[in-house]
Amino acid sequence: MRLLLVEDDPMLGAAIERGLRIGGYTIDWAETGEAARAAARAQAYDAILLDIGLPDGSGIDVLRDLRAARDLTPVIIITASGRLDRKVEGLDAGADDYVVKPFDLDELLARIRANIRRHEFRPSDLLSVGEVTLDLSARLVRKGDEQTNVTAKEFRVLSALLRRAGQFISKGELESALYDDASDVESNTIEVTIYALRKKLGAGFIVTARGLGYMVPK
Template sequence: MRLLLAEDDEMLGAGLKRTLQRVGYTVDWAMDGEEAIAAAKAQDYALILLDLGLPRVDGMEALHAIRAQKDLTPIIILTARDRPEQKVGGLDGGADDYVVKPFDLEELLARIRAQIRHRERRASDVLATHGVQIDLAARTATLHDQPVALTAKEFKVLAVLMRRMGQFVSKDELEAALYDAAAEVESNTIEVAIYGLRRKLGAELIVTARGLGYMAPRQP
């Protein structure tokens, strides 16, 4: 698992890198903000440790630049800046956690593990194909990163299709996802939902085959 450490203090950076490597992480070490931004753009990291007092580009600027790239990698700020407004600014600016120096190494390692676990859980909640992305936990949908408003039934149908991406799902199975056993099923509910999804998200998102049902194809 690869981490990015952005820290200009040579002694602290070297010690952190050794500690992180000892517990099993691969660590890339950037010593200024420009290098950190370039590394985050070039490599997919499990987590970024970001000092705010970086040369060339300040850590807050680096944070904003990384988030502007739509990079959702967990970022933990490591800094001596301990005023409440500085912490609020860092968290509101896109950081996932804020740790003030000096810090306890075991606590930092626990925070790293927690952020990586959270990312892994979030990744399992997000499904994407053909420019469409849905977040099952947040119940949101986007098309080419732009939010799309779906009805509750449209979202449920889309969620079933994208969970079983590349497989045909019968109309009966989709109806079972929308209604409990005691509810009266409206005959055209699925057709209406499919029509709405194609209109909002694109006709290529859902394939229909007579006798088989509907399918969200995988991205080619």
């Protein structure tokens, strides 16, 4: 997996880059906001680690430009500022996570994995299988011409299944799509959600295979 590190401090940047490479990632390192914008235009990344204080402006502006260009790459802000208003500003601008320096490398790697995992289940357009259509921007589900009311959990599970229609998704993967920490998930959450979706969309819309998980057939 390839990450973009945006950090202007040479020593800190080198340390982070070394740790991420040891963690198994390919790293591109940009030291300015303009270099970060150029890299994001030229290359698709699995995640971006973005410092706020850059020599040519704020990393928040870089983030806003990415989101304005409909770049949905997970962005983790890494900054020395732990002020609440800065965190709120970053998250409102479209950041997926916020890590305050100094941080533990193992925690950063865990946050990278969690954000990449969630992004895999984030559809970026309309998803349709048969009569069922999911509209992410409007957060609507339709069966044929009729709108189907679903809960937030049902919407996220259905999004994951439609995103990977024709492939089995394990229960654990679906739990990870719902929660940052799967250990907090009640044991029957996925089963209850799948049961509810079948009632609303049809008993055969989601199939189950022991040892493989759940799938929406194409």
